[in-house]
Amino acid sequence: MTARVVMVQGCTSDAGKSTLVAALCRWVRRRGITVAPFKPQNMALNSAVTVDGGEIGRAQAVQAQAAGVAPHTDFNPVLLKPNSDTGAQVIVHGHPVGNMDAVGYHAYKRVAMDAVLASHARLVHAYDVVVVEGAGSPAEINLRDRDIANMGYAEAVDCPVILVADIDRGGVFAHLVGTLAVLAPSERDRIAGFVINRFRGDIALLEPGLDWLRRETGKPVLGVLPYLHGLMLEAEDAIPREVMPTAQARVRVVVPVLPRISNHTDVDALRAHPDVDLRFVGPGDAPPPCDLIVLPGSKSTRADLAWLRAEGWETAIRRHLRYGGRVIGICGGFQMLGHAVHDPDGVEGEAGSTPGLGLLDIDTVLTPRKQLHRVEGHLLPDGVAVTGYEIHCGISAGAGLARPLVQLDGGRVDGARSDDGQVAGTYLHGVFDHPDALDALLRFAGVTAPATLDIHALRDASIDRLADTVEAHMDTDALLSLFGLSL
Structure with a gap:
């Protein structure tokens, strides 16, 4: 058995990659399909301990919960935990291999890619679907050489990519078109469509922009996801921006x-x-x-x-x-x-x-x-x-x-x-x-x-809200086709 692999990349950090991967894992799982999350390389100080006694990014533990599986080191084979402005502890398959600065880690990436591909191989033989999360943005052209986190991985395993952008930041069309512009032709070809995240307001006001985006890029818009308040999901790294209500606080x-x-x-x-x-x-x-x-x-x-x-x-x-x-x-x-x-x-x-x-x-x-x-x-x-x-x-x-x-x-x-x-x-x-x-x-x-x-129940309810949002606001026929699932 070989799984269908689909990758989610973002135009920026915090565009919504982690939450979209969690949403898609739960959405696929609801169809009785075995699914695993995967993030080749993560840089985060929020981490979790796995059933096989290793350490992975906390976001991948949440995604494992969404998929209904126990967290495993293969879900995040390379974890970078910054310990200074220029260095990080490098964790491979759940265990530290040393502290490295940026230059040292860049040289180490060939070894790291072997670890990534080994985990990928195990997952595609154990699950029906693997939903992959990129890191940062594929538009960071200074990091393209030896990339293992975004298009370097996608090219190596030949998987399609969904590109997500956060409209709440502003400039969403520039983010999407600009990201496409700096990709190599083969990388642009594997973009299967766009997702616009954290939209507030009347969708009718956005439609002219969506029509322009389709004409300009030739790519479909797979969905426009609304801004969801009150989600209780563990943050990948950033301190939560949303302040919870405190009217009854004692x-x-x-x-x-x-x-x-x-x-x-x-x-x-x-x-x-x-x-x-x-x-x-x-x-x-x-x-x-x-x-x-x-x-x-x-x-x-x-x-x-x-x-x-x-x-x-x-x-x-x-x-x-x-x-x-x-x-x-x-x-x-x-x-x-x-x-x-x-x-x-x-x-x-x-x-x-x-x-x-x-x-x-x-x-x-x-x-x-x-x-x-x-x-x-x-x-x-x-x-x-x-x-x-x-x-x-x-x-x-x-x-x-x-x-x-x-x-x-x-x-x-x-x-x-x-x-x-x-x-x-x-x-x-x-x-x-x-x-x-x-x-x-x-x-x-x-x-x-x-x-x-x-x-735990609150987190699970938030994951269900995400999956419900995918069902209501994305092109589910296109998603089913992308994941190789029956209509």
Whole structure:
């Protein structure tokens, strides 16, 4: 069996590639067809642990949920996790192969392409359909040489491409026509049609432009997708732009936007909760009064800890605690809460040590070997169920671990709680995702009898909305033909 492969590329970053791939995966799955998502190369600091014990981009885990399959390293064979402005950790088939700068990675792309094609070969023999997501834009002609993320991959496997553009940004026709103009003739030929995303207003006002686009390019418009408010999908990397309604909020939560913030999707359940007013606080903004501060994960813990201090967060956190506030640290944020973070091998940058915030009685040593685990257990002291996953290079030790936050199945414990009950930390990403754990942690933040929220069910409902939108606003006959499915 050989799968039908269709690729979605975008005129820009954040054009809607990830969401369209998720929508198409669910739309195909509804027809009883086996489908897998695929992103040859992803650059993102939001990641997930797979069933085969590796690491992939978080967006591909969402797409796997849309396809009704467990996340696997083959869905994202090359993941780049930036750890500076010019370098990144390179992860191949779920595991790190080293840190590289842009020039070094460009030379490595021949090896990376072999990994991409190996994953592609396995997927096309295991599924009926593979829906592929490009990265960035194929119009980045400076990256065309040795490209593995967009047209380089599409040409290698000879698949058709859907090109999506975001009309909410403005200039949508220039984006589409301009992208075609810089492609090679063979690349232009494999564009099967356009999708215009995030449209607001009366479609009749857009029709003259669509007619012009068809005449100018000779390509069909496969659909115009409306702007969908309130989608609860995990972001590939960018901090969410949409602020959730907070009219009934009973607790305020703030999250510092660290320069190398990692897996900020950990707070999605808080962001969606009707009792919570959650705010991301960026550089230059004073930390506002709140009930709970969540220190998120970080790809460069020591550098982000220095940034926190420079931005005044250490003083703000101590003041927050004096007034009875609560603090939770997740992964890198947990490490920051201890006495010190040591990096003797230069795992995240220059070797050395950085004093921590001293709010938990632990010390952390960063080690080259990354811990990757999907876990279940019970939140302490409540004893309620918790699920999550570990992605970290640090090993923490100290007396504070005698008061763990999580009892993991299998006998291990995780995290720590302060003696006064105001500070807690954990290595578990997704710690807020289980409804029972979310309730318990909201009670920790001061909410009595919080409303129950199931973030997994919300995500699934959002995916269904996307698939419904494809059915209502795209040329489904053209899609069925493109995917090789019967009309």
